[in-house]
Amino acid sequence: MDFLKDPLKVAADWLLGIFSGWGMPDLWAQVLIGFLGIFILVALLMVLDIFLVWIERKVVSRFQSRIGPNRLGPFGLIQPFADIIKLLIKEDTTPEGADRTLYNLAPILSMMSVLILWAVVPLAPSILGVDLNIGVLYIIAAGAIGTLSIIMAGWSSNNKYSLIGAFREAAVMLSFEIPMLTVMLIPTIFAGSMGIGAITQAQDTWNFFLAPLAAVIFLIAAIAELGRSPFDMGEAESELVSGYNIEYSGMKFGMFYAGELLHAFTFGGFWAILFFGGYRFFGLEQVSAFLAIAILFFKAFIGYWIIMWVKYTLLRIRIDHMLAFNWKFLTPVAFVLLMTTALMNALLADASNWLYIGGMFLSNILVAWISLEVARSASRWERERVEGTGYAARRTE
């Protein structure tokens, strides 16, 4: 039973016993076990990544009324492995005039920025890499490294398309970090802690019901962070050929590609963790750690699926519209929402549970409605100004 409940501890104790048996000092043994744990987690993630490729391809096919990979293995399940083999054996090119160090460093950083996120993901009540008390900030910090990798890649490729792509992507990521961080503070308010584990534990009621608008904003900002359509500024195949990773081939490209997919899945997971209770599901998570992991992954897949749904449904938005959308709409709304939530939290501190939930929910809806109304009238104003009709035109004359 212990193993089902807390497999990590059982395994660690077992390994510690073995290593001690070899006469290893405790400190070294623990470091070794830690490395081992990291290795296993990363390895599992890479395997997952392979299947993500398959899932992505299958899903996009269904969206586009195609069947997708179906030749290799049942349902084409072997197809991703074939792809990997292709990537591995492909020629590794480096463009002329490239800044070699940075060129080679960029894909590694890209992959790394995703993988280090999993250090703070609470997979189960007992399985958590590091319980950082500033986990929320850590997520953003890891995103900063992703930005760095893209800039590196774009600049070092000595290609103007990739440079432009990198710039656009970096600008987008820098911008959308702000609403993202802002709405991530809302679960922080509810939990009273920045730690991801604590946030999960605190969700007796899913945060989604307390802050639906925050969840939506987080999802939008996450899609922008990921650089996926409709915010795929960095790649933008039709304009920049392939953006910052244009000059990459072989496994270096593979790392970018895998990084992006895993990144999307990871943010699906964070969405679930921050707003849908993470591994929690009516106490089922207490039964077994494996069940908890399954619950989390199920939720993460739903988030991932929504992200894919958006990607394959919406068209790309122009960069200036996108930044304007962020700075003039999303960020102010996030700020207002944060303040509203803080205020409501203070006001409803002593209220009963249902009143608390209701008040929070209604205040979110209210903020959403007001901001949509404001946005609507602002855009009508703008349209009339451009078209030269209505009050706006007369006013500006």
Place this chain on the structure above:
Amino acid sequence: MTVDQIIFLVIAAGTLIAAFRVVTTGNLIHAAFWLIAALFGVAAIFAILHASFLAVVQVVVYIGAISMLFIFAVMLTRKDMRDQGPQLNRNWGFGAFLAALAFAGLVFLVHGWSGVAKTASAFPSDFDAVGALGNALVSPDAYVLPFEVASVLLVAALIGAVYVAYNRK
């Protein structure tokens, strides 16, 4: 020499080398990337000092934002991709001398200070540095006013930067 010390020395050396490259390398983009390396080093130093909040904020703010801005600025202020001509001015020797003098003066001061040999005390149990920091920043008894002033400064800088860099054509 303990493990701590070794780790510190390694990080400090890396940081200083990176910093040195920042001021000496001829390629400005490289200088910016070296700066990122140096900042990572400083973040690591923070981590060693158990200032985890500072460490993460160092990454978010400096690496995530400030260094990106530097790279942007470098890109925006050049006609071709590579740098031309010397990167140091005529007086660099004198500058180096002054910097060395400053370093010497600082070391001298540190050396003469009585508290230099202090050792770190252990963290009290159940002391939450991040929580304490958060409370200190928004508590009216502590630093809410500087905090607010800083935020006003940031807003002013934001608007000012937009205004200054805005292309009026």
Place this chain on the structure above:
Amino acid sequence: MSTETIIWLIPLPPALAFFLIVLFTNRNKALSHTIAIGAALLSWLGSMIVFARALGVERLGERPFTSSINWLATGDTWFKIGVLVDPLTALTLFFVAWTVLMIFIYSVGYHNFGQPEGDHDHKGLPPHGATVEEHGSKHVVPSVEPMYSRFFAFIGLFAFGMFTLVVSDNLLTLFVGWEIMGLCSYLLIGFWYGKKSARDAAVKAFMTTRIGDVFMLLGIAYLYSVTGALSFREIFTETTLHTLQIIPSGVLGFSTAGLIGLLLFIGTVGKSAQFPLHVWLPDAMEGPTPVSAMIHAATMVSAGVYTVIRMFPLLSLDTQTMSVIAFIGAFTALFAATIALAQNDIKRVLAYSTISQLGFMIAALGIGAYIAAVFHLITHAFFKALLFLGSGSVIHGMEHGVFHTGKHEVDPQDMFNMGGLKNKMPITFWTFLIGGFALSGFPIVTAGFWSKDEILADAFAHNLPVFLTLAVAAFLTAFYTMRQITLTFLGEPRTEEARHAHETPWTMTIPLIILSVFAIGFGWIGIPEHFPLLGGLVPNWLHEFVGGTLAEHPEAVEFSWTPLLTSLVVALGGLGLGYLFYRNVNSPAEDKLQLGFLKNKYYVDEIYNAVFVKPAIWFADKVVYQIMDKGFIDGILHLFGPGTQGIGDGIRNYFDLPFINRFLGDGSANVTYFSGEKLRVIQTGRIQQYLMLALILFLAIGAILYFFVFSV
């Protein structure tokens, strides 16, 4: 509802009607007059209820209906206002309510409600008639008054003022109602403000009465400061009256009561148009209609007399004051009657007759005939209202003729343009005749006879000169009344217009009929007990009832044949002579009484203008404003400017310029310039060099501080 509540409520409906009409319904004529008449009806109803209940109370005078509330804070105490209904008030309420209601109804017809809008009518001018096509031919009919709603608003406010005055239990609210009526008279006289004569008359009316009001205000203040109260019930206590009587005022030997009474009486002189403040009333006939003129004549002027009657206990304390009152009343009665002889305007005759009749009442009070004054006040109100409304009806009928012929230069109010209207307007004629006979004191049947007879009897008993004066005035009254009736109704029509006049609508005739009933019947409530034949058939109810108002019940005078015969002779003689004189007179030239000084009202207006108005304007403009303010005070002020400037110039030229400017100012600038010239070389413009310089200095200073300052 308790009686007190009803009394409080009586004045309110007309005031509400005023605000409703002004604020909301002034565009809808029918709604406006409905509201106004409805309000008058409510007030009428309230008055009748109160009157009926008052009749049922034994010894109402000692136990009147009264109720009051706090109004003004005066130090430790409150000044209270309230309502009071004693027998006098009850009777006054009775006739005021009736006349007001009649006037309201009458106005509907008079202002041509239901007729088309005029062709060229302007607001502020009387309607000029409208052209309508009927049976294929165009003809002109009277047009509706353009400011119809406004008229009803004004008379509503007027009614509010009158009711307030009547029901109030103290002098101050009485004064409030008094002044509100003054405002309304101003507004109504100036109703057709487009006419110069109308607006001059309005200002004249307001200013003339204001002279009286100012004195009355002083009187009120005086009374208030002596007794500390203004409520009638508090003043008319024995101790208070006694105090007032014994304290001398220090002016011309009057007692305090006498002086206060005189001041209050001056107010009445203004309001009731007694000599010498009578000049406004004839001019007030510029008002749009006989209706508003009647309001002034039959109602508002009665208020003056009412006030004197009200204050009778106070006035009667000082014989000197009483003789002044008696003198003014008697003189006015005669004076106005003589002027009335020579007037040709049907309304002006009535106006002067009003002044004259008011003089009768005042004189009656002056000789202490309290009940007679009240009696005549009431009967006069009814028959004079009847006469004014009748004259309005005549004018209206004449206007009809004017519209028919289209000759607008013909004055529809000039009696010499009428004649023979008896057949054209029978109802008007008969009611007018009743009113005229009542005014003349036609024996036995008319109310006027009984009241006038009582005054004469009292005068005969107390004061012979007054009796003689009044007798002459009564004779003249009968004479000019008959002159008026003869010229207007009898004989043959003298003009085409008179030939085409015809009877007025029912809204105008019904009030005439109702009022004529009162003009006859109301006399019977006050038949003296010892009157031959009739005395005692009907109990002298009035004497009993009204007499209860006073603390001491006044004794009825002994019956005497002399005044009775006198009044019979003057009434019948005046009427007969009048008919004989004017039977055949057809133009002003044939009228032998068109004497210059009578026609011009003894030149009083001209004298006032030359003695008071012009000098006042000259004094205000030339002396006070031009010479004193502009010339003298401002002149002194304007000396300050040049003086200060001289000093300033001196300081500037001999100190500032040479010393401060040249030496200190320019000198320091020169020094600064020179040093700047020499030092500018180090300004290279290179930021890093500045920084290095700063750093060197910093290090140097730091080192110096460290080694030489802090180490010591």
Place this chain on the structure above:
Amino acid sequence: MVPLSWYLIFSAALFSIGLFGVLSRRNLIAILLGIELMLNSVNVNLAAFWRYGDVTNITGQVFAVIVFAVAAAEVSVGLALVISVYRKRNTVIADEIDMLKF
């Protein structure tokens, strides 16, 4: 255990390197880079003094946070100025921007 003096010397070195950059680099952006190094060295000092003093007294960290804010503001405005100057003068070399001289 790492002694406090190590941190202080490390930060002094970092500071001096930054100072050298500020004094000697020609490029305006490079000068700003130097300034960043100097600010970082200050933060290291603040954090070190916090750690080696009374840890419950959080003032050192608060100061560091405010230094972050100031640095961010400084960089944004500084770089905006640089870009603006570049637009106007077509150069980012500090020595060439010397209009403000005698």
Place this chain on the structure above:
Amino acid sequence: MDFISTHFLSLILFFPALAAVFMLFLPGGENKLFRWFALGASLIPFLLSVSIWFQFKSSAPGFQFQEQYEWYEALGSTLHLGVDGLSLTMVLLTTLLTPLAILASFNITEKVKAYMMLFLFLETGMLGVFMSLDLLVFFVFWEVGLIPMYFLINQWGSANRNYASMKFLIYTMGGSLGLLLAIQLLGVLFGTYDLVALTQHWTSLQPDSTLLGMSVSQVKAIAFWAFAIAFAIKVPIWPFHTWLPDAHTEAPTAGSMILAGVLLKLGAYGFLRLILPLYPVEARYFAGALALLATAAIVFGALSSFAQTDFKRLVAYSSVNHMGFVVLGIAAAGLASGTPDATIALNGAILQMFNHGLSAAGMFFLVGVIYERTHTRNLEEYGGLFTLVPVYGGILIFTSMSSLGLPGLNGFISEFLVVRGSWPLLTAYTVVSMLGLFFTGAYILKALKKVLHGPLNERWAHGEHKLTEINAREILVMAPLMLLMLWIGVYPAWILDVINKAVMMLF
């Protein structure tokens, strides 16, 4: 909420000034914004003062809502605020009239921002005078009220504005020189400027001792006249009144409203607050002289007004006439402080201040309304306008009647009380002043006759000069004033009670 309830007065006092400062930072050119902002900013003090009106306990002695802050420690002066029934009435009047004046000036199109700011500063200055219980602060606010008005006249006035504004400023400043010296005399003598403390010290001085080399009574007489002249100029009492017609006539409409509505009250308030308590003996001694001047103001004011052909100047002189009654009441009170007669006279005087604030502001506004449409103030050029503008005409008649003192409206109550109070004390003066009351009617009717009645001047009936009816905003300005006029006229107890209790406690 605690903060608000403990800082009512300073909130009312400084809110307009803070709002004015805030207006500096509003973007330029947004006239609409400035107007509404200023209106809103002036409404808040009004709401606050209404709220303290209801919280005010009129039967409690002394000052209420007191606040005291360090201000000028070296001189012993503190920022001491407080109100009693007397000043509360004036505060209410001020906070009521300021929003109305701002609303009245919505048609200003030049330099709107500066205009609105000046108005808000003006409000603070006026309120400060009414609220301060410290002589030095009193003086400071006294002068603060002066400067914005100077600029209002000087910048937005009509043709002769330079002369008028200069006259206003120099005249008033000249008067306040003596005031400042006298205040300093008191302050130096006792080391405090606090009114409550000073009143005790000052009145308890022995009359036979010497002070500054003179006998106390001499010093007091000099100080009395220094105070009295400063206030007399502000009231203004004849013969210091000639600045008033000029200033009122040249000021913009809203400026005249405030000038007549509130600024004149500062002088009368000074008499009540400072002269009567500080100099009871001198007030009694000089009451006759004061009454003489008041009577002169009543009579000559009315006569001068009657002589005018300029509508606004006519109204301006009517202020001299009406304020004469205030001073007459004060003189009566000075003569026999504490007696019931004096109390009634003072009640009347204070109520007259309030009433004149309503009616004069209304009259000036109505003059402004017609002037804005016709661009002339000459009475001869109007005529028959009642036909064109019936609503305006009705409002004008209503307001005129209030000014005339028609019973049933507010003016009558206060005039009656003054006459009643001063009759037994100053009989002769009261009788003479009745002449003024008579001429009040004369000039009011003259104005009505010339403007509304008579044959229509065809110039205003058609074409480009066609007269337009008073608009909704302007009616909105008049509506509260008219409502109050009627209310006080019909049922004055609500306000008179507060005044009466204050007077009973003060004197």
